[in-house]
Amino acid sequence: MDATELDDLRLATRAFVRDVVIPAEPRPGDRLDPDVRRDLNVQAKAAGVFAPHAPVELGGRGLTIDQWSPVLQEAGYSPIGPSALNCMAPDEGNMHMLELIATPEQQARYLAPLVAGDIRSCFAMTEPHPGAGSDPAGLRTTATRVDGGWRIDGTKRFISGADGAAFAIVMARNDESDAAPAGATMLLVDADTPGMSLGASIHTIDRAIDGGHPFVHFDGCVVPDDAVLGEPGRGFAYAQVRLGPARLTHCMRWLGLARRAQDIALDRVAHRDLFGSPLKDLGVAQALIADSTIDIETSDAIIAKTAALLVSDSRAGSAMSSVAKVHCSEAIHRVIDRAIQLTGGDGVSDGLPLAQYLNEVRPFRIYDGSNETHRWAIARRASSARARAGEPRADVLLEPVE
Template sequence: MNQSPLPPAAEDLRLRTREFIRSVVIPAEPRPGVRLDDGLRRELGEAAKAAGVFAPHVPVAFGGQGLPVDQWSPIFQEAGYSPIGPAVLNCMAPDEGNMHMLNIIGTEEQKRRYLAPLAAGDTFSCFGMTEPHPGAGSDPAGLLTTATREGDSWTISGDKRFTSGAEHAGFAIVMARTPGAGPETDGATMFLVDMDARGVRLGNPIHTIDRTIAGGHPNLHFDNVVVGPEAVLGEVGLGFKYAQVRLGPARLTHCMRWLGLARRSLDIALDRTDTREIFGSPIAQLGIAQEMIAQSVIDIETSDAIITKTAALLVSDPKAGSAMSSIAKVHCSEAVFRVIDRAIQLCGGDGVSDGLPLAQYAAEVRPFRIYDGANETHKWAISRRASSHRRRVVAGGEPFLGAARYPLGAES
């Protein structure tokens, strides 16, 4: 009997992904700290296509495996067991989130022109939201980039920073304020902009400790970039609303991928503690090591549970799922780092050397507490939702549904 929570076809995909990552991808991994070469990425990507594990989240019509959001996690975790696995399987940020959004709100022509080559791994993309201070960062309301309508065209001007993937991207999804246009008087609009368009300029790179996102995190400048009406992604003025279509699942897929890396880190530590002796017994038999191992198992299992709950909500109640994704993002980003940090400690000196990949794993996951909104910003929003819900309960306007329900209420 199949004991997996996945349907049989998805469980088969998980097992095939697991085998592919372990037998093909892990032996090809570059040394810790070295970026994945694009030639090797494409070679391994073709092998993933041949194995039928490429792009698990992409519709079958675009060459993917067609899984719904609530079946992504086990497969993304298997991919994330290798730090290069998600890139090889074409389910790495920022492309994965852009594919998801394009599939939901893109026109048929936009899907043909942008989604199809992105899903095939023939191009990269980036998402232009974050800006230099005092522009949009953890607070998207600070958005300063503007798009002005001139006849049928739009002129985009502004500066972006931390534009992950921009160095290799073929196109950008750019968030720009469009005051007076569309249903929101002070709203924003998303635009699809080719990176070779006149006025698009790569700025200074931002050197970070993570290495798995191809194309780095550079500054990006838009100097009077003119685009036609076909560049509008979704409806004019509703960019902030559409951003949630992308950001909720994108936060969660980060959690999925990094949880896979946490599982590998614990496996490395378990192998080490079972074979190394100290004070006359294997390290795994020492109480202090057992406490660290147990806490790591707890962190992994609670992260897995909250990811599963959030993914189900994203399908059944997207607004609630988006709110819950903030909780998942905070919990998982901190739990995954704790697991890897404990693994380093259990492996001693080798843990902080390049003899093991653990130190690089820590460098990869540490930025996640900042990326996709700093954890402190998410905690602020979570707290506001909890307080707002409680006030409504006390006022008699909403039934009490338990503490677990607090974060899902609307903000006041």
């Protein structure tokens, strides 16, 4: 898609979200009704804005990663916009991985109906402590080779979208065998497979992800050989194919929500007088607006840089996605928090949606790996890069103090 076509799609998405999606938003704190979602999906298809990231041959718009941000930000201007356009987590990340790794048969069975919006999915990696969380190496769910397939045993928790998902992509640890090296294997598991069951719901402050974040149990769950996604034993490598772009699309969608919060704040300060002058002319309000503008623009820039790297150098892009995730998750939270401050009592009430926006974005500092884990990885990479470069120590370059 060339630049003109991309901008046309961005503007069409903007119009659809503001004219069709926003009027359909549930009250702050409520979840999107599945029937409303289905109706919005139909209207999004008719408007030509459905599944912008997905392959054209399956009904999407075929955008490349470096073209996603302008459109996904417009979708994210409403908390339910990504669901309406079928570019919401975890489905969007699963579509991307299935497009790259799945066999043609798996794509026909799982990817095609997922892109069409006929089904939802989940990605089952996180486990109860001391299992996999921010550190995937803690993976405890097992995939054991059996005659004609694999047996899965273990418990997953906080599996976003699992309630109502048609299938799960399951991360499980496997021992070395003739079929695979020791490591992790990804398996496609239909939700009605014997031995797979939905567990207790986990009630969280966010509401935008369809299907919540429940436990999922695997007790002697047997799947055939053709359920393996990619190659056995390479699950951790495949996870990076998914997680780098998925972190970034969270940044894109929620940056759109930060822009909505800033617009709400700007409307308020333009029409409210305090101490004899419009609020927008008071220095304290101007400082908050300026800082939010800086946070929005720097987030936009780092998203664009990371997306370009993911296209040209996936390894460097995946590393930069940690930087983008930490910066954007914290900057977006600050923007919404300042908008609440500028709107006063209305900001913390359900008269405005800002308090719910804060609830939606706060978990992003935990989801897709805690910010502390990403900071550790960022620092480790920076130190390793400097050591490999063999650069002189900075203190040696300084003039000695007499």
